Amino acid sequence: MQSRNSRLNNSALRGAVDLAAVKAAGEAAQKAEQARAERARQAEAGGAPAAAPAYPLVLDVTEETFEAEVVQRSAEVPVVVDFWAEWCGPCKQLSPILERLAEEYAGRIVLAKIDVDANQLIAQQFGIQGIPAVMAVVAGQLVPLFQGAENEANVRKIIDQLIAVAEQRFGITGVPVDPAAEGDERAATAPRVAADPALEAAHDALDRGDLGGAVQAYQNVLADRPGHIEAKLGLAQAQLLRRVESLDPQAVRAEAAADPKDVQAQLRAADLDLVGGHVEDAFGRLVATVAKTFGEDRDTVRVRLLELFEVIGADDPRVIASRAALARVLF
Template sequence: MQPRNTHLNSAALRGAVDLAAVKAAGEAAQKAEQARAERARQAEAGEPAAGAGYPLVIDVSEETFEEEVVQRSTEVPVVVDFWAEWCGPCKQLSPILERLAEEYAGRIVLAKIDVDANQLIAQQFGIQGIPAVMAVVAGQLVPLFQGAENEANVRKILDQLIAVAEQRFGIVGGSGAGAEAGDPAAAAPRRPLDPALEAAHEALDRGDLGGAIQAYQNVLADQPGNAEAQLGLAQAQLLRRVEAFDPQAVRAAAATEPKNVQAQLDAADLDLVGGHVEDAFGRLVDTVGRTAGADRDTARLRLLELFEVIGSEDPRVTAARTALARVLF
């Protein structure tokens, strides 16, 4: 089973990304459940999927964001491409994303947002550099990557996104312009979850971080090797750490006190929840490289925790592990 490693509860990302400003996550999740029930009913009745024929690549503005991204994310994962006309790397990445959106034939929708024309959305997502790619699934933020990536890496990331959407939310794309009605894959049932694990996921989804942490720990007490519970716990602990942060103060401390290990740990957490995965990893690798003893071990262990949040198969984790090995040995 692919880990649910990139699902971050938007309600807990105050100061980093405020999706609640456009749509409450709980309301979106409710719509997602309704959409799943409707798809199941259509599949049982042999009816074509609702919504067939919507475009797979769309330009989104501040006025259309709620409808085109948040509401649509209850039916299909929406990949959000932040770009600008002057951005050279954007011109390399955007054609790859557009081509894959067409190739995936409705399993994702690509929403393109010009950051110059939609500065409010860019601020809400904490965009610090472009190209930046995120996703929204059932109203929940899923950080993907920042900077240009080659097609093989983008394909791998999108495959992981689709797996998370299917297994965690029961959202199966395929109702878009290129999809065929009655596709058996689109009607595939969700794999049943362990009730204790499902309770932990539900606690995380509703923002009960303390309850989620305890529930994941309970699962791990009985099943120490449960990878999904390990990832869920790492995610809940990350969100618990950042929910009380003052982002400006954290970043100011990290910039002015490069030898302050705690400041660098806090800034790395903010980087990660803001979708700046490489920045988070790079910051901690640098911290490991410039410290020794207990400080070095603290930074190394936090980096390993963040690896768990993203997932061991992610190419950014592989690259960061290599960088970490260089500074350690």
Template sequence: MQSRNSRLNNSALRGAVDLAAVKAAGEAAQKAEQARAERARQSAAGGVPAEPAYPLVIDVTEETFETEVVQRSTEVPVVVDFWAEWCGPCKQLSPILERLAEEYAGRIVLAKIDVDANQLIAQQFGIQGIPAVMAVVAGQLVPLFQGAENEANVRKIIDQLIAVAEQRFGITGVPVDPAAAAEAGEGAAAAPRVPADPALEAAHDALDRGDLGGAIQAYQNVLADRPGHLEAKLGLAQAQLLRRVESLDLQTVRAAAAADPKDVAAQLQAADLDLVGGHVEDAFGRLVATVAKTFGEDRDTVRLRLLELFEVIGADDPRVIAARAALARVLF
């Protein structure tokens, strides 16, 4: 017979995972949308667009890779161009990539890596010939193409990358620095505020009440219409986490996880319990270590769960950024 204290109750869970993080993420997404609208308005009016919030083309080294590529990829898709000075096709492709990075105005960042000066990174990515172009999105590797491509094909590939980043990870880039946008548009009418979403509010209310089934369904309804909706993705991730752990026995899960570090199911359950209990670094560290010990479908299962937990905490949280970097080191 289980002891009363060994099983989590729903009210405790709702207190452990704060809905404020979901709403804060939604506000950030709203501000980004307003910034995009302001940039489009300025462009249509013939004004000077605000500068993007970060450099669009950067030279990356082994020392700056984690910050400029892995961490940056939590905000914007990072296209990685592997090149060398002696490579003729690279000299044809690189100007195309640089021009498109400027044209997309913050929806991607181009990271240029000289393979001669950064051989370790090239080895980690398995680069066997150049030019080679890959992308990193939310700390995950996305192979794009190898060899020279014409501009039309590169544009199609980048469009597909942006769509994947938005739909799977809710990452759209930060195309405008709001302060710069305000300065550039001084004296003009501000972009209209996005009205409250009744469907999203209903989902939040269900989560607040502890109606996890209702919350999950409500968030899924929102995402069916808007697959890249960040606030709905965060809310769904929290509701699913709470549903997974509400009937778990703490002692049983902890014992199983300790007995077999390669038991994927036990490690997933233990990580969920860690997160709900406020031990965020422990949860992330446990799953990163499990990714390192597993292969094939098991590894992918653990990786996807880790990405779900990242969504629960929020992409801008320093613990998430650090864990994404750790995951990238294990995977690459």
């Protein structure tokens, strides 16, 4: 299993799957809690107002600065990422709205602007197919927000939801300016998301490495709410980690190479591929196995592939491409 610190590396840009994606960002939450405690202590001691954020609220980001300015900073504050280009008319309408809101939210978010012409690698690795496109990074995790121009009212709602989830789920609040000092009352009244005890129990089990308990806990959530996206993702990840925890990677890969038609060997190898961040290899292996098999074997491989799609996420370009490849070999 990847360590929690792995979520703060460049995994979003390396194509590796973050298998702890549904777990709380422990270090980020602890850092945020320490910051809140320090502000409370200062307030009790002398009523000192909250300090203004020590980082810029709007910044231009490049491929060289992305990890430090976006991924690492996302452990302290939600980072909204604006993909734009000089020639893009809708971008010129949206970007000023995002910049104005970043200033208005006064440290509860940071806006990172990425010129897709100058930073094509980032745009490609994020699967940007049209601009403007707006995403967020929270505790090292990518959160798609919207694509295309939006009016200010809708953007404000989306950012409110992002802040609420970042605060409740990850304990990340940024460094908001004191509302009384700045006249910004909305920073003190941002909506909060109520905690879900059943889901938190599942996350806690995953945190402890109790994979069997995590599987059962996520299944309990889904029994009541079959369409719960976060529980489906958590279940798929917990099941994957449970399957690979006792595998011998060298032996598994040798077996898979020796017999491409050995369904169980290919399933085990695909799991290891995914855990190792070789997403396309995992998907390609199973699509090829579907093409070589029939009947129950084929259905077994197809179902496992769909489960691995859940781990990565339906909107990921690699999932979309592999769904198309699967359809071609099935039909």
